[in-house]
Amino acid sequence: TQLLEQSPQFLSIQEGENLTVYCNSSSVFSSLQWYRQEPGEGPVLLVTVVTGGEVKKLKRLTFQFGDARKDSSLHITAAQPGDTGLYLCAGARSSGNTGKLIFGQGTTLQVKP
Amino acid sequence: SAVISQKPSRDICQRGTSLTIQCQVDSQVTMMFWYRQQPGQSLTLIATANQGSEATYESGFVIDKFPISRPNLTFSTLTVSNMSPEDSSIYLCSVEANYRDRIYNEQFFGPGTRLTVL
Numbered sequence: 001t002q003l004l005e006q007s008p009q010f011l012s013i014q015e016g017e018n019l020t021v022y023c024n025s026s027s028v029f030s031s032l033q034w035y036r037q038e039p040g041e042g043p044v045l046l047v048t049v050v051t052g053g054e055v056k057k058l059k060r061l062t063f064q065f066g067d068a069r070k071d072s073s074l075h076i077t078a079a080q081p082g083d084t085g086l087y088l089c090a091g092a093r094s095s096g097n098t099g100k101l102i103f104g105q106g107t108t109l110q111v112k113p
Numbered sequence: 114s115a116v117i118s119q120k121p122s123r124d125i126c127q128r129g130t131s132l133t134i135q136c137q138v139d140s141q142v143t144m145m146f147w148y149r150q151q152p153g154q155s156l157t158l159i160a161t162a163n164q165g166s167e168a169t170y171e172s173g174f175v176i177d178k179f180p181i182s183r184p185n186l187t188f189s190t191l192t193v194s195n196m197s198p199e200d201s202s203i204y205l206c207s208v209e210a211n212y213r214d215r216i217y218n219e220q221f222f223g224p225g226t227r228l229t230v231l
Binding site for chain 2: 030031033035039040041042043044045048050086088090092098099100101103104105106108
């Protein structure tokens with residue numbers, strides 16, 4: 001059972017376009033992270049959201065945590081080739097903090113110049 | 114953030130052999146995790162390794178196949194035993210950030226070990 005449904009799984013767009021990646025679950029999370037991974041490297045933490053309805057911005061990236069803390073979205077404005085990579089959402093379950101994260105399936109983003 | 118290194122970065126191994134992957138952190142951390150990842154896909158947690166206790170394995174992973182050591186707060190090893198081609202994957206270690214309240218559950222990852230089993 002995939003507890004975090006991430007969509008889309010693949011996205012190929014032109015430089016300058018906008019895009020949104022979604023992460024949805026029926027479970028409540030105490031926190032949710034977004035990571036970006038490039039080939040040959042480990043995932044790198046972009047942001048953590050912990051409060052329902054929270055919105056965080058990182059340059060052209062906007063992250064939102066759902067009011068019920070069950071879903072999140074990542075919006076990229078005017079995508080650049082440097083945004084290319086694998087984007088992963090990951091959540092920590094609110095019941096029992098074991099430190100373990102549940103990962104979404106990942107979104108492979110390709111931004112063409 | 115923590116700086117994490119892994120050795121080896123990649124290896125090609127013969128079926129039936131074992132490989133030990135090392136994970137070194139530049140600061141003391143309580144919780145370390147080992148993951149497996151197929152290229153371009155998501156991460157699957159193998160086990161949680163806390164210093165001073167036995168590793169906790171996830172469903173589908175057993176200690177005989179993936180023995181883990183955690184001798185101190187900055188180091189851990191994962192051994193992939195009696196390898197088969199199905200074990201070909203990227204193996205990643207991660208640590209939980211210590212500098213924030215644990216509510217954040219943030220993890221920092223090593224660069225990974227790319228294993229190919231022939």
